[in-house]
Amino acid sequence: MFRSVPTPSRSVRPGTAGATHLADVVRDGRPETLRAWSARVPGGPDRAAQVAGLSPVEMRALVDLLDRPAAVDLLGSLAPYVAAELVEVVDPAVGAGLVAAVDPAQAAGVLRALAPEDRADVLAAAPVARAAAVRGLLAWPRGSVGARMHPDVVTVDPGQSVAEAVAGIREQRAAAHAAGEVYVTAPDPGGPAPVLLGALSYRDVALAPPDRAVGDVMRAEVAGVPPTADQEAAAEALRARRGTAVPVVDEGRLLGVVTAADVADIVAEEATEDAVRQGGALPLAVPYLRASPAVLWRRRIVWMLALFAAEMYTGTVLRAFEDELATVIALAFFVPLLIGTGGNAGTQVTTTLVRAMAVGQVRTRDVGRVLLKEVAAGTMTAATIAVAGLLLATVHGVGGEVAATVGVAAGVIVLWSTVLASVLPLLLRRLRVDPAVVSGPMITTLVDGTGLILYFTVARLLISALGA
Amino acid sequence: MFRSVPTPSRSVRPGTAGATHLADVVRDGRPETLRAWSARVPGGPDRAAQVAGLSPVEMRALVDLLDRPAAVDLLGSLAPYVAAELVEVVDPAVGAGLVAAVDPAQAAGVLRALAPEDRADVLAAAPVARAAAVRGLLAWPRGSVGARMHPDVVTVDPGQSVAEAVAGIREQRAAAHAAGEVYVTAPDPGGPAPVLLGALSYRDVALAPPDRAVGDVMRAEVAGVPPTADQEAAAEALRARRGTAVPVVDEGRLLGVVTAADVADIVAEEATEDAVRQGGALPLAVPYLRASPAVLWRRRIVWMLALFAAEMYTGTVLRAFEDELATVIALAFFVPLLIGTGGNAGTQVTTTLVRAMAVGQVRTRDVGRVLLKEVAAGTMTAATIAVAGLLLATVHGVGGEVAATVGVAAGVIVLWSTVLASVLPLLLRRLRVDPAVVSGPMITTLVDGTGLILYFTVARLLISALGA
Numbered sequence: 001m002f003r004s005v006p007t008p009s010r011s012v013r014p015g016t017a018g019a020t021h022l023a024d025v026v027r028d029g030r031p032e033t034l035r036a037w038s039a040r041v042p043g044g045p046d047r048a049a050q051v052a053g054l055s056p057v058e059m060r061a062l063v064d065l066l067d068r069p070a071a072v073d074l075l076g077s078l079a080p081y082v083a084a085e086l087v088e089v090v091d092p093a094v095g096a097g098l099v100a101a102v103d104p105a106q107a108a109g110v111l112r113a114l115a116p117e118d119r120a121d122v123l124a125a126a127p128v129a130r131a132a133a134v135r136g137l138l139a140w141p142r143g144s145v146g147a148r149m150h151p152d153v154v155t156v157d158p159g160q161s162v163a164e165a166v167a168g169i170r171e172q173r174a175a176a177h178a179a180g181e182v183y184v185t186a187p188d189p190g191g192p193a194p195v196l197l198g199a200l201s202y203r204d205v206a207l208a209p210p211d212r213a214v215g216d217v218m219r220a221e222v223a224g225v226p227p228t229a230d231q232e233a234a235a236e237a238l239r240a241r242r243g244t245a246v247p248v249v250d251e252g253r254l255l256g257v258v259t260a261a262d263v264a265d266i267v268a269e270e271a272t273e274d275a276v277r278q279g280g281a282l283p284l285a286v287p288y289l290r291a292s293p294a295v296l297w298r299r300r301i302v303w304m305l306a307l308f309a310a311e312m313y314t315g316t317v318l319r320a321f322e323d324e325l326a327t328v329i330a331l332a333f334f335v336p337l338l339i340g341t342g343g344n345a346g347t348q349v350t351t352t353l354v355r356a357m358a359v360g361q362v363r364t365r366d367v368g369r370v371l372l373k374e375v376a377a378g379t380m381t382a383a384t385i386a387v388a389g390l391l392l393a394t395v396h397g398v399g400g401e402v403a404a405t406v407g408v409a410a411g412v413i414v415l416w417s418t419v420l421a422s423v424l425p426l427l428l429r430r431l432r433v434d435p436a437v438v439s440g441p442m443i444t445t446l447v448d449g450t451g452l453i454l455y456f457t458v459a460r461l462l463i464s465a466l467g468a
Numbered sequence: 469m470f471r472s473v474p475t476p477s478r479s480v481r482p483g484t485a486g487a488t489h490l491a492d493v494v495r496d497g498r499p500e501t502l503r504a505w506s507a508r509v510p511g512g513p514d515r516a517a518q519v520a521g522l523s524p525v526e527m528r529a530l531v532d533l534l535d536r537p538a539a540v541d542l543l544g545s546l547a548p549y550v551a552a553e554l555v556e557v558v559d560p561a562v563g564a565g566l567v568a569a570v571d572p573a574q575a576a577g578v579l580r581a582l583a584p585e586d587r588a589d590v591l592a593a594a595p596v597a598r599a600a601a602v603r604g605l606l607a608w609p610r611g612s613v614g615a616r617m618h619p620d621v622v623t624v625d626p627g628q629s630v631a632e633a634v635a636g637i638r639e640q641r642a643a644a645h646a647a648g649e650v651y652v653t654a655p656d657p658g659g660p661a662p663v664l665l666g667a668l669s670y671r672d673v674a675l676a677p678p679d680r681a682v683g684d685v686m687r688a689e690v691a692g693v694p695p696t697a698d699q700e701a702a703a704e705a706l707r708a709r710r711g712t713a714v715p716v717v718d719e720g721r722l723l724g725v726v727t728a729a730d731v732a733d734i735v736a737e738e739a740t741e742d743a744v745r746q747g748g749a750l751p752l753a754v755p756y757l758r759a760s761p762a763v764l765w766r767r768r769i770v771w772m773l774a775l776f777a778a779e780m781y782t783g784t785v786l787r788a789f790e791d792e793l794a795t796v797i798a799l800a801f802f803v804p805l806l807i808g809t810g811g812n813a814g815t816q817v818t819t820t821l822v823r824a825m826a827v828g829q830v831r832t833r834d835v836g837r838v839l840l841k842e843v844a845a846g847t848m849t850a851a852t853i854a855v856a857g858l859l860l861a862t863v864h865g866v867g868g869e870v871a872a873t874v875g876v877a878a879g880v881i882v883l884w885s886t887v888l889a890s891v892l893p894l895l896l897r898r899l900r901v902d903p904a905v906v907s908g909p910m911i912t913t914l915v916d917g918t919g920l921i922l923y924f925t926v927a928r929l930l931i932s933a934l935g936a
Binding site: 169 | 507510512513514669675703708712729731732733736748749762765769771779780783800801804808818829831845848
């Protein structure tokens with residue numbers, strides 16, 4: 001066995017019972033080395049990354065090293081996309097059999113990552129009931145609670161005594177995700193799923209008097225999330241209640257459960273999507289190393305071209321100020337400095353603010369507080385940068401008028417960029433658009449053109465040779 | 469009671485039993501309206517944001533509406549910084565008494581957010597043992613596992629029968645975070661904490677035969693995290709094992725526990741810190757709306773000034789190419805377009821890659837795969853942008869030579885920026901520096917100066933009037 005067999009003693013540490021990295025473990029080839037690795041790296045991103053880092057030949061050797069239950073355990077412990085990589089390189093019949101044996105939620109995740117023709121093979125290799133459960137999960141849209149839930153839940157009847165319930169739970173399949181809660185349901189022979197009546201933590205089950213009825217000790221007030229909701233709703237429900245699991249409920253019927261560990265994954269995934277959006281690209285549907293160059297290009301080129309076209313406006317602005325440039329060529333030297341600094345100031349603001357909105361710290365109604373705070377902070381930054389600009393331009397050896405123009409323009413552009421970067425995300429949220437689309441590149445592009453107008457306007461006011 | 473009393477029925481929805489927003493609930497002033505709100509918004513970011521959005525007067529009115537146990541429950545359910553805001557506005561004696569009554573982990577969090585003189589008042593108001601526990605937590609550095617853990621754990625003896633253990637658990641204080649696991653410990657009268665021997669989930673407790681010894685049914689292999697570790701270590705341990713709690717263990721002794729809900733919070737906080745770093749600022753130690761303008765300014769101005777000084781280099785480059793600019797003034801029109809696009813391309817790459825590294829999808833050893841992938845994707849993007857640049861410059865009505873220069877330079881700059889943005893994060897990780905410091909603004913600044921050199925080099929090659 002792979003995940004469930006305890007290692008011989010606590011003394012198993014990197015370097016004692018074998019190599020630290022999986023590639024070396026596979027090369028070593030001894031089952032005990034693999035068991036030691038498996039105890040040391042029981043799952044999570046590190047295990048997934050180590051498996052994903054193997055060559056196809058090494059992946060096949062790894063699966064050959066394992067007996068079937070151990071291979072099923074391995075597959076169940078990997079991020080679905082990494083599990084799919086493993087399935088793709090082994091013998092198709094072996095791979096299909098393994099996927100059919102893992103937890104349905106994991107199987108559905110792996111199937112989503114496989115090519116459609118491979119999906120059919122896997123579903124054909126699974127027992128009929130299991131294949132139906134997995135198909136049911138695949139029907140929910142990506143990113144929904146339904147696509148994320150575990151359909152295997154532990155249920156008890158309200159009329160049972162706690163002792164009878166314990167006996168009943170023992171008979172039910174013990175899945176890892178069953179560690180959270182027990183649900184009290186009434187069967188509904190005509191309906192698609194049983195009706196949810198209440199919930200018990202295992203703590204409640206353990207501590208309740210054995211002869212009490214389940215219906216008397218359960219929590220009747222259970223906050224479930226609908227399967228059609230965004231997966232973030234499940235994360236928020238668990239974090240709000242500090243619980244260990246969230247039931248998935250559709251019109252009072254219990255469809256599945258989302259666990260605490262799933263919630264940690266969801267929070268991380270949503271943060272990844274926002275990080276990519278903030279960089280001015282569309283989020284990837286697959287982990288980075290699984291994305292082909294063509295996929296990366298498609299997710300990036302949309303915004304790149306849009307911003308490129310918008311940025312052409314800067315050329316129009318510069319052309320409009322061609323006379324000023326020709327008269328005082330030194331003005332051109334500071335163009336990248338000024339618009340670059342404006343972009344930086346805006347990017348600082350927008351990344352902080354969009355993230356604060358994503359985690360619920362700032363809402364649309366806070367627009368006044370945000371603006372006051374940002375204008376105050378922006379004024380301080382603008383003043384600092386104005387002084388720095390004046391000093392640096394003077395050191396650069398341009399005349400006093402140009403140096404003054406650079407200093408004043410730097411301050412004005414920083415303040416303008418700060419205001420723009422504060423208002424846009426809040427405005428978009430009010431328009432029900434995800435504020436994460438206000439990316440650093442978007443702010444930078446908006447500030448480039450408008451910043452130039454501010455720069456030359458200041459120049460006209462301060463440089464006598466340009467006197468209007 | 470506030471959190472634990474069930475609402476009368478499931479039909480409690482926004483609009484039926486009262487107002488949706490807490491400010492309206494406080495204005496309404498009826499306890500049942502508040503109870504309904506409390507059931508609807510049981511905790512998490514939404515509750516914290518609603519409380520944080522109240523004026524000081526409304527906060528005082530809210531606390532006045534609650535009896536003491538309900539006020540303690542409210543304080544325990546808020547993010548520590550919001551709880552601290554509440555404590556600051558109420559009568560100092562009341563506030564100190566409330567903080568002293570909440571869970572020690574929460575109390576420590578609130579104290580960290582209060583001014584030092586207020587801390588002493590709160591600790592003086594707490595019972596001696598509780599004050600000592602809270603002081604112990606405050607001694608761990610911010611961001612460590614120790615600063616995050618709950619010191620109240622449920623423990624049983626290995627020699628007890630399961631039935632005796634159940635009786636013992638009933639007598640122990642039932643904290644919300646006790647829902648995860650039960651720890652098997654041996655007392656160590658001379659030592660700072662009991663020795664950890666094993667763990668049982670409540671599921672194990674519920675299902676084990678009552679007459680079996682605890683030592684026979686426990687898991688002896690328990691993966692704990694040390695209190696000195698970064699809090700991310702606790703999150704990784706829980707996600708890897710798909711568990712509901714992680715014990716905090718120092719030299720074999722059990723100090724506390726980190727729960728699944730804490731782990732979701734940790735994952736969100738770490739993502740927030742990285743998001744702010746990626747925007748070119750230093751992470752805030754407090755939630756956004758708690759940060760004063762002066763704090764925002766300090767966290768932002770460091771990088772702003774560093775990048776401003778670095779960006780001065782662009783002026784030097786432009787001055788070096790002053791003759792080219794004077795000869796072909798049209799070259800100046802495309803400066804913002806080209807360097808802006810280069811910065812955008814680099815920002816897209818670096819945000820995606822840094823996040824993939826943060827979640828463990830990409831490690832230093834993947835540098836080869838990353839570079840191949842990014843050079844391939846970057847070449848496709850460069851070619852697309854080159855064509856777009858050529859077309860747009862032609863439409864702009866500049867000559868064929870300048871249009872060709874703009875197209876070629878756009879492609880070269882995009883490719884250069886892509887390579888820079890791919891290599892830098894991996895290089896920093898290898899040097900054991902957090903790759904999240906490679907921000908969009910840093911890449912933009914690096915590309916601005918170097919991109920100009922590439923642009924004018926291409927211009928010299930392609931424009932006959934500049935023939936070297």
